[in-house]
Amino acid sequence: MMKVPLIKPDLPAFHEIEGPFREVLESGKITNFGQFVTQFEADAGAFLGTQVATVSSGTLGLILTLQALGLERGQKVILPSFTFMATAQAVLYAGGVPVFADIGEDMTLSPTDLETLLNRHEDVAVVLPVHMYGLPCQVGKISQVVNEAAQRLGRSIAILYDAAHAFGAELGGQRVGSFGAAEVFSLSVTKLLVSVEGGLVSSRDPDLIRVIRRMRNYGIEQNYDAQWPGLNGKMSELHAIIGLQNLRKVRENLAVRTEKAAHYTRYIEDSTCFRTIPVPPESTHTFKDFTVLVPPSMRKKRDAIIRFLSNMGVETRAYFDPPVHRQSYFMRFATRTLPTTEDYARRVITLPFFTSISEAEMSRVVAALAEAERTFTQSLTA
Numbered sequence: 151m152m153k154v155p156l157i158k159p160d161l162p163a164f165h166e167i168e169g170p171f172r173e174v175l176e177s178g179k180i181t182n183f184g185q186f187v188t189q190f191e192a193d194a195g196a197f198l199g200t201q202v203a204t205v206s207s208g209t210l211g212l213i214l215t216l217q218a219l220g221l222e223r224g225q226k227v228i229l230p231s232f233t234f235m236a237t238a239q240a241v242l243y244a245g246g247v248p249v250f251a252d253i254g255e256d257m258t259l260s261p262t263d264l265e266t267l268l269n270r271h272e273d274v275a276v277v278l279p280v281h282m283y284g285l286p287c288q289v290g291k292i293s294q295v296v297n298e299a300a301q302r303l304g305r306s307i308a309i310l311y312d313a314a315h316a317f318g319a320e321l322g323g324q325r326v327g328s329f330g331a332a333e334v335f336s337l338s339v340t341k342l343l344v345s346v347e348g349g350l351v352s353s354r355d356p357d358l359i360r361v362i363r364r365m366r367n368y369g370i371e372q373n374y375d376a377q378w379p380g381l382n383g384k385m386s387e388l389h390a391i392i393g394l395q396n397l398r399k400v401r402e403n404l405a406v407r408t409e410k411a412a413h414y415t416r417y418i419e420d421s422t423c424f425r426t427i428p429v430p431p432e433s434t435h436t437f438k439d440f441t442v443l444v445p446p447s448m449r450k451k452r453d454a455i456i457r458f459l460s461n462m463g464v465e466t467r468a469y470f471d472p473p474v475h476r477q478s479y480f481m482r483f484a485t486r487t488l489p490t491t492e493d494y495a496r497r498v499i500t501l502p503f504f505t506s507i508s509e510a511e512m513s514r515v516v517a518a519l520a521e522a523e524r525t526f527t528q529s530l531t532a
Protein backbone atom coordinates (compact mmCIF):
# COMPACT_ATOMS: atom_id res chain seq x y z
CA MET A 151 0.00 0.00 0.00
CA MET A 152 1.31 3.46 -0.91
CA LYS A 153 1.91 5.53 2.24
CA VAL A 154 1.65 9.29 2.06
CA PRO A 155 3.44 11.16 4.88
CA LEU A 156 2.09 14.42 6.30
CA ILE A 157 5.25 16.30 5.33
CA LYS A 158 8.71 15.88 3.86
CA PRO A 159 10.97 18.75 4.90
CA ASP A 160 12.70 20.85 2.23
CA LEU A 161 16.35 20.23 3.06
CA PRO A 162 19.50 20.99 1.07
CA ALA A 163 21.49 18.15 -0.49
CA PHE A 164 24.64 17.36 1.48
CA HIS A 165 26.95 18.58 -1.30
CA GLU A 166 25.26 22.02 -1.16
CA ILE A 167 26.28 22.60 2.46
CA GLU A 168 29.40 20.48 2.67
CA GLY A 169 31.80 23.34 1.86
CA PRO A 170 30.46 25.90 4.39
CA PHE A 171 30.05 23.18 7.06
CA ARG A 172 33.71 22.20 6.60
CA GLU A 173 34.73 25.85 6.71
CA VAL A 174 33.04 26.63 10.06
CA LEU A 175 34.09 23.34 11.64
CA GLU A 176 37.71 23.87 10.63
CA SER A 177 37.77 27.52 11.70
CA GLY A 178 35.94 26.78 14.98
CA LYS A 179 33.65 29.79 14.34
CA ILE A 180 30.45 27.83 14.74
CA THR A 181 28.34 30.33 16.70
CA ASN A 182 28.18 33.89 18.11
CA PHE A 183 27.03 35.71 14.99
CA GLY A 184 29.63 34.67 12.46
CA GLN A 185 29.59 35.19 8.71
CA PHE A 186 26.69 32.82 7.94
CA VAL A 187 24.25 34.20 10.52
CA THR A 188 25.19 37.70 9.35
CA GLN A 189 24.68 36.72 5.71
CA PHE A 190 21.39 34.94 6.49
CA GLU A 191 20.04 38.07 8.22
CA ALA A 192 21.10 40.27 5.30
CA ASP A 193 19.61 37.96 2.65
CA ALA A 194 16.37 37.31 4.55
CA GLY A 195 16.04 41.07 5.15
CA ALA A 196 16.59 41.75 1.44
CA PHE A 197 13.96 39.14 0.54
CA LEU A 198 11.42 40.61 2.97
CA GLY A 199 12.34 44.28 2.54
CA THR A 200 12.82 44.62 6.32
CA GLN A 201 15.41 44.39 9.08
CA VAL A 202 15.82 40.86 10.42
CA ALA A 203 17.25 39.25 13.56
CA THR A 204 17.81 35.50 13.73
CA VAL A 205 16.75 33.70 16.91
CA SER A 206 16.92 30.10 18.11
CA SER A 207 13.19 29.42 17.60
CA GLY A 208 9.95 31.09 16.65
CA THR A 209 8.73 30.76 20.25
CA LEU A 210 11.76 32.60 21.59
CA GLY A 211 11.34 35.26 18.90
CA LEU A 212 7.77 35.85 20.10
CA ILE A 213 8.80 36.07 23.77
CA LEU A 214 11.61 38.54 23.11
CA THR A 215 9.56 40.67 20.72
CA LEU A 216 6.60 40.92 23.10
CA GLN A 217 9.02 42.19 25.75
CA ALA A 218 10.86 44.49 23.34
CA LEU A 219 7.50 46.03 22.41
CA GLY A 220 7.12 47.01 26.07
CA LEU A 221 4.73 44.34 27.35
CA GLU A 222 4.66 44.57 31.12
CA ARG A 223 3.78 41.86 33.62
CA GLY A 224 0.01 41.40 33.87
CA GLN A 225 -0.85 43.31 30.70
CA LYS A 226 -3.25 41.70 28.25
CA VAL A 227 -2.46 40.28 24.84
CA ILE A 228 -5.27 39.40 22.42
CA LEU A 229 -4.58 36.32 20.29
CA PRO A 230 -6.66 33.70 18.49
CA SER A 231 -7.28 30.46 20.38
CA PHE A 232 -7.11 28.65 17.05
CA THR A 233 -3.32 28.39 16.89
CA PHE A 234 -0.42 26.22 18.00
CA MET A 235 0.01 26.57 21.77
CA ALA A 236 3.45 28.19 21.29
CA THR A 237 1.71 31.50 20.54
CA ALA A 238 -0.01 31.47 23.94
CA GLN A 239 3.00 30.03 25.79
CA ALA A 240 5.07 32.95 24.52
CA VAL A 241 2.51 35.41 25.90
CA LEU A 242 2.69 33.81 29.36
CA TYR A 243 6.51 33.58 29.35
CA ALA A 244 6.72 37.24 28.37
CA GLY A 245 4.58 38.07 31.44
CA GLY A 246 1.35 38.79 29.56
CA VAL A 247 -2.19 37.56 30.15
CA PRO A 248 -3.76 35.86 27.12
CA VAL A 249 -7.21 37.00 25.98
CA PHE A 250 -8.53 34.55 23.42
CA ALA A 251 -10.35 35.80 20.34
CA ASP A 252 -12.45 33.94 17.79
CA ILE A 253 -11.51 33.39 14.17
CA GLY A 254 -13.38 34.14 10.96
CA GLU A 255 -14.15 31.84 8.05
CA ASP A 256 -10.57 32.22 6.78
CA MET A 257 -9.43 30.67 10.11
CA THR A 258 -7.47 33.80 11.09
CA LEU A 259 -8.27 36.35 13.82
CA SER A 260 -11.75 37.80 13.38
CA PRO A 261 -11.54 41.63 13.16
CA THR A 262 -15.12 41.78 14.49
CA ASP A 263 -14.29 39.75 17.59
CA LEU A 264 -11.09 41.74 18.01
CA GLU A 265 -13.18 44.93 18.09
CA THR A 266 -15.51 43.41 20.72
CA LEU A 267 -12.54 42.47 22.90
CA LEU A 268 -10.83 45.85 22.54
CA ASN A 269 -14.08 47.52 23.65
CA ARG A 270 -14.32 45.17 26.62
CA HIS A 271 -10.67 45.26 27.81
CA GLU A 272 -9.08 48.68 28.22
CA ASP A 273 -5.69 47.29 29.30
CA VAL A 274 -4.62 45.48 26.13
CA ALA A 275 -0.97 46.13 25.31
CA VAL A 276 -0.45 43.91 22.26
CA VAL A 277 -2.58 42.23 19.59
CA LEU A 278 -1.02 39.00 18.32
CA PRO A 279 -2.77 37.64 15.20
CA VAL A 280 -1.54 34.45 13.47
CA HIS A 281 -1.20 33.99 9.68
CA MET A 282 -2.86 30.59 9.88
CA TYR A 283 -1.25 27.81 7.83
CA GLY A 284 0.52 30.57 5.88
CA LEU A 285 -2.62 32.49 4.80
CA PRO A 286 -2.15 36.18 5.69
CA CYS A 287 -4.57 37.62 8.26
CA GLN A 288 -6.95 40.46 7.42
CA VAL A 289 -4.15 42.93 8.04
CA GLY A 290 -5.98 46.06 6.82
CA LYS A 291 -9.06 45.49 8.98
CA ILE A 292 -7.00 44.48 12.00
CA SER A 293 -4.89 47.63 11.86
CA GLN A 294 -8.01 49.79 11.41
CA VAL A 295 -9.72 48.24 14.47
CA VAL A 296 -6.56 48.55 16.57
CA ASN A 297 -5.94 52.16 15.49
CA GLU A 298 -9.50 53.12 16.40
CA ALA A 299 -9.12 51.55 19.86
CA ALA A 300 -5.72 53.21 20.36
CA GLN A 301 -7.19 56.61 19.45
CA ARG A 302 -10.12 56.13 21.81
CA LEU A 303 -7.76 55.15 24.64
CA GLY A 304 -5.17 57.79 23.81
CA ARG A 305 -2.24 55.35 23.76
CA SER A 306 -0.63 52.92 21.39
CA ILE A 307 -1.44 49.22 21.04
CA ALA A 308 1.21 47.20 19.23
CA ILE A 309 0.37 44.58 16.61
CA LEU A 310 2.79 41.67 16.49
CA TYR A 311 2.08 39.02 13.87
CA ASP A 312 2.86 35.38 14.60
CA ALA A 313 4.12 34.57 11.11
CA ALA A 314 5.49 31.15 12.12
CA HIS A 315 3.76 29.52 9.12
CA ALA A 316 4.13 32.33 6.67
CA PHE A 317 7.64 32.90 5.33
CA GLY A 318 7.04 33.64 1.63
CA ALA A 319 3.37 34.68 2.03
CA GLU A 320 2.19 37.94 0.48
CA LEU A 321 -0.77 40.24 0.80
CA GLY A 322 -1.59 42.79 -1.88
CA GLY A 323 1.89 42.38 -3.38
CA GLN A 324 3.59 43.06 -0.02
CA ARG A 325 5.54 40.29 1.69
CA VAL A 326 4.49 39.09 5.12
CA GLY A 327 7.27 40.24 7.44
CA SER A 328 6.64 43.95 6.99
CA PHE A 329 3.21 44.25 8.64
CA GLY A 330 2.50 45.56 12.15
CA ALA A 331 5.27 46.50 14.60
CA ALA A 332 7.03 43.18 13.88
CA GLU A 333 6.45 39.67 12.60
CA VAL A 334 8.03 36.45 13.85
CA PHE A 335 8.78 33.47 11.60
CA SER A 336 9.58 29.91 12.64
CA LEU A 337 12.17 28.00 10.61
CA SER A 338 11.46 24.55 12.05
CA VAL A 339 11.15 21.51 9.79
CA THR A 340 7.52 21.80 8.73
CA LYS A 341 7.98 25.32 7.35
CA LEU A 342 8.59 26.61 3.83
CA LEU A 343 11.95 28.05 4.92
CA VAL A 344 13.77 25.58 7.16
CA SER A 345 16.93 26.04 9.25
CA VAL A 346 16.17 22.82 11.26
CA GLU A 347 15.37 24.87 14.39
CA GLY A 348 15.29 28.64 14.37
CA GLY A 349 13.28 31.79 13.90
CA LEU A 350 13.41 35.27 12.43
CA VAL A 351 12.12 38.52 13.88
CA SER A 352 11.32 40.91 11.05
CA SER A 353 10.42 44.58 11.30
CA ARG A 354 10.62 47.86 9.45
CA ASP A 355 11.86 49.38 12.71
CA PRO A 356 15.68 49.10 12.96
CA ASP A 357 15.62 50.14 16.64
CA LEU A 358 13.36 47.23 17.54
CA ILE A 359 15.62 44.76 15.71
CA ARG A 360 18.64 46.26 17.45
CA VAL A 361 17.02 45.57 20.84
CA ILE A 362 16.08 42.00 19.82
CA ARG A 363 19.74 41.44 18.88
CA ARG A 364 20.74 42.42 22.42
CA MET A 365 17.96 40.38 24.07
CA ARG A 366 18.83 37.16 22.21
CA ASN A 367 22.41 37.53 23.52
CA TYR A 368 21.71 37.63 27.29
CA GLY A 369 20.82 41.33 27.15
CA ILE A 370 24.45 42.33 26.62
CA GLU A 371 24.95 45.79 25.13
CA GLN A 372 28.75 45.64 25.05
CA ASN A 373 31.69 44.51 27.20
CA TYR A 374 29.59 41.98 29.12
CA ASP A 375 27.31 44.72 30.40
CA ALA A 376 23.68 43.55 30.34
CA GLN A 377 21.49 46.57 29.68
CA TRP A 378 18.41 44.61 28.58
CA PRO A 379 16.47 41.57 29.73
CA GLY A 380 17.86 38.66 27.78
CA LEU A 381 18.17 34.94 27.18
CA ASN A 382 20.27 32.71 25.01
CA GLY A 383 18.37 32.93 21.73
CA LYS A 384 21.31 32.60 19.37
CA MET A 385 21.24 30.83 16.02
CA SER A 386 24.36 28.76 15.30
CA GLU A 387 26.35 29.01 12.08
CA LEU A 388 25.33 25.44 11.18
CA HIS A 389 21.64 26.34 11.30
CA ALA A 390 22.27 29.55 9.34
CA ILE A 391 24.06 27.62 6.58
CA ILE A 392 20.99 25.42 6.10
CA GLY A 393 18.66 28.43 6.28
CA LEU A 394 20.73 30.35 3.72
CA GLN A 395 20.81 27.46 1.29
CA ASN A 396 17.03 26.96 1.61
CA LEU A 397 16.39 30.69 1.22
CA ARG A 398 17.92 30.51 -2.27
CA LYS A 399 15.13 28.10 -3.25
CA VAL A 400 12.21 29.78 -1.53
CA ARG A 401 10.77 31.54 -4.60
CA GLU A 402 10.97 28.38 -6.68
CA ASN A 403 9.50 26.22 -3.89
CA LEU A 404 6.69 28.70 -3.34
CA ALA A 405 5.78 28.66 -7.04
CA VAL A 406 5.71 24.84 -7.02
CA ARG A 407 3.56 24.75 -3.87
CA THR A 408 1.13 27.37 -5.21
CA GLU A 409 0.56 25.35 -8.38
CA LYS A 410 0.26 22.02 -6.58
CA ALA A 411 -2.08 23.48 -3.93
CA ALA A 412 -4.37 24.92 -6.63
CA HIS A 413 -4.51 21.53 -8.31
CA TYR A 414 -5.11 19.68 -4.99
CA THR A 415 -7.87 22.19 -4.12
CA ARG A 416 -9.71 21.64 -7.42
CA TYR A 417 -9.33 17.91 -7.11
CA ILE A 418 -10.70 17.79 -3.54
CA GLU A 419 -13.54 20.23 -4.25
CA ASP A 420 -14.58 18.33 -7.41
CA SER A 421 -14.35 14.80 -6.03
CA THR A 422 -15.23 14.95 -2.31
CA CYS A 423 -17.51 16.61 0.25
CA PHE A 424 -14.49 18.02 2.13
CA ARG A 425 -14.12 21.79 1.85
CA THR A 426 -10.93 23.77 1.37
CA ILE A 427 -10.31 27.24 2.77
CA PRO A 428 -10.58 29.89 0.03
CA VAL A 429 -7.48 31.96 -0.72
CA PRO A 430 -8.41 35.58 -1.53
CA PRO A 431 -6.98 36.76 -4.89
CA GLU A 432 -4.76 39.35 -3.18
CA SER A 433 -3.08 36.69 -0.98
CA THR A 434 -0.20 34.29 -1.57
CA HIS A 435 -0.52 31.33 0.80
CA THR A 436 2.51 29.21 1.79
CA PHE A 437 0.38 26.11 2.52
CA LYS A 438 2.62 25.29 5.45
CA ASP A 439 -0.40 23.08 6.18
CA PHE A 440 -3.11 22.04 3.77
CA THR A 441 -6.22 21.78 5.90
CA VAL A 442 -9.75 20.79 4.86
CA LEU A 443 -13.02 20.88 6.79
CA VAL A 444 -15.37 17.92 7.11
CA PRO A 445 -19.00 18.92 6.43
CA PRO A 446 -20.93 19.96 9.56
CA SER A 447 -23.11 16.81 9.31
CA MET A 448 -19.99 14.61 9.66
CA ARG A 449 -18.37 16.58 12.52
CA LYS A 450 -18.78 13.73 15.00
CA LYS A 451 -17.07 11.36 12.57
CA ARG A 452 -13.91 13.50 12.13
CA ASP A 453 -11.70 11.39 14.43
CA ALA A 454 -12.96 8.16 12.85
CA ILE A 455 -12.21 9.63 9.39
CA ILE A 456 -8.65 10.42 10.55
CA ARG A 457 -8.24 6.79 11.69
CA PHE A 458 -9.73 5.54 8.43
CA LEU A 459 -7.28 7.65 6.41
CA SER A 460 -4.41 6.38 8.54
CA ASN A 461 -5.46 2.79 7.83
CA MET A 462 -5.33 3.69 4.14
CA GLY A 463 -1.74 4.91 4.54
CA VAL A 464 -2.59 8.64 4.58
CA GLU A 465 -1.02 10.50 7.51
CA THR A 466 -3.03 13.48 8.77
CA ARG A 467 -3.35 15.74 11.82
CA ALA A 468 -6.14 17.81 13.33
CA TYR A 469 -4.36 21.18 13.33
CA PHE A 470 -5.39 22.80 15.72
CA ASP A 471 -7.63 20.72 17.91
CA PRO A 472 -8.03 21.24 20.81
CA PRO A 473 -7.86 25.01 20.39
CA VAL A 474 -5.66 26.64 23.02
CA HIS A 475 -8.47 27.88 25.32
CA ARG A 476 -9.59 24.23 25.68
CA GLN A 477 -6.12 22.95 26.65
CA SER A 478 -5.49 22.03 30.30
CA TYR A 479 -2.90 24.73 31.00
CA PHE A 480 -4.89 27.54 29.36
CA MET A 481 -8.48 26.77 30.41
CA ARG A 482 -8.17 29.27 33.26
CA PHE A 483 -8.05 32.05 30.64
CA ALA A 484 -11.18 30.83 28.82
CA THR A 485 -13.82 33.32 29.84
CA ARG A 486 -16.22 32.98 26.91
CA THR A 487 -17.21 30.61 24.14
CA LEU A 488 -15.59 31.02 20.74
CA PRO A 489 -18.18 29.55 18.35
CA THR A 490 -16.24 29.54 15.06
CA THR A 491 -13.06 28.29 16.73
CA GLU A 492 -14.94 25.47 18.44
CA ASP A 493 -16.82 24.51 15.29
CA TYR A 494 -13.76 24.53 12.99
CA ALA A 495 -11.45 22.82 15.49
CA ARG A 496 -13.80 19.81 15.49
CA ARG A 497 -13.90 19.75 11.68
CA VAL A 498 -10.28 20.23 10.58
CA ILE A 499 -8.18 17.58 8.91
CA THR A 500 -4.68 18.57 7.84
CA LEU A 501 -3.71 16.54 4.79
CA PRO A 502 -0.29 15.52 3.46
CA PHE A 503 1.28 18.42 1.62
CA PHE A 504 4.91 19.31 0.86
CA THR A 505 6.88 20.85 -1.98
CA SER A 506 7.86 17.50 -3.49
CA ILE A 507 4.41 15.85 -3.20
CA SER A 508 3.74 13.89 -6.39
CA GLU A 509 0.63 13.69 -8.53
CA ALA A 510 0.29 10.02 -7.45
CA GLU A 511 0.45 11.00 -3.76
CA MET A 512 -2.19 13.71 -4.18
CA SER A 513 -4.42 11.25 -6.10
CA ARG A 514 -3.99 8.71 -3.35
CA VAL A 515 -5.09 11.24 -0.70
CA VAL A 516 -8.12 12.34 -2.73
CA ALA A 517 -9.11 8.71 -3.40
CA ALA A 518 -8.85 7.97 0.34
CA LEU A 519 -10.98 11.03 1.16
CA ALA A 520 -13.63 9.91 -1.37
CA GLU A 521 -13.58 6.42 0.13
CA ALA A 522 -13.93 7.88 3.65
CA GLU A 523 -16.85 9.97 2.46
CA ARG A 524 -18.64 6.89 1.03
CA THR A 525 -18.02 4.87 4.20
CA PHE A 526 -19.07 7.56 6.66
CA THR A 527 -22.03 8.90 4.70
CA GLN A 528 -23.37 5.34 4.63
CA SER A 529 -22.82 4.95 8.35
CA LEU A 530 -24.62 8.25 8.95
CA THR A 531 -27.68 7.18 6.94
CA ALA A 532 -27.65 3.56 8.19
Ligand SMILES: Cc1ncc(COP(=O)(O)O)c(C=O)c1O
Nearest residue numbers: 207208209234236237314336338
Ligand atom coordinates in the same frame (compact mmCIF):
# COMPACT_ATOMS: atom_id res chain seq x y z
C1 LIG B 1 1.55 29.37 15.06
C2 LIG B 1 2.88 29.01 15.63
N1 LIG B 1 3.51 29.92 16.40
C3 LIG B 1 4.73 29.66 16.93
C4 LIG B 1 5.38 28.48 16.69
C5 LIG B 1 6.69 28.22 17.34
O1 LIG B 1 7.76 28.09 16.47
P1 LIG B 1 9.05 27.25 16.91
O2 LIG B 1 8.70 25.81 16.83
O3 LIG B 1 10.08 27.65 15.91
O4 LIG B 1 9.40 27.69 18.29
C6 LIG B 1 4.79 27.51 15.87
C7 LIG B 1 5.49 26.24 15.57
O5 LIG B 1 5.22 25.58 14.61
C8 LIG B 1 3.49 27.78 15.35
O6 LIG B 1 2.84 26.85 14.61
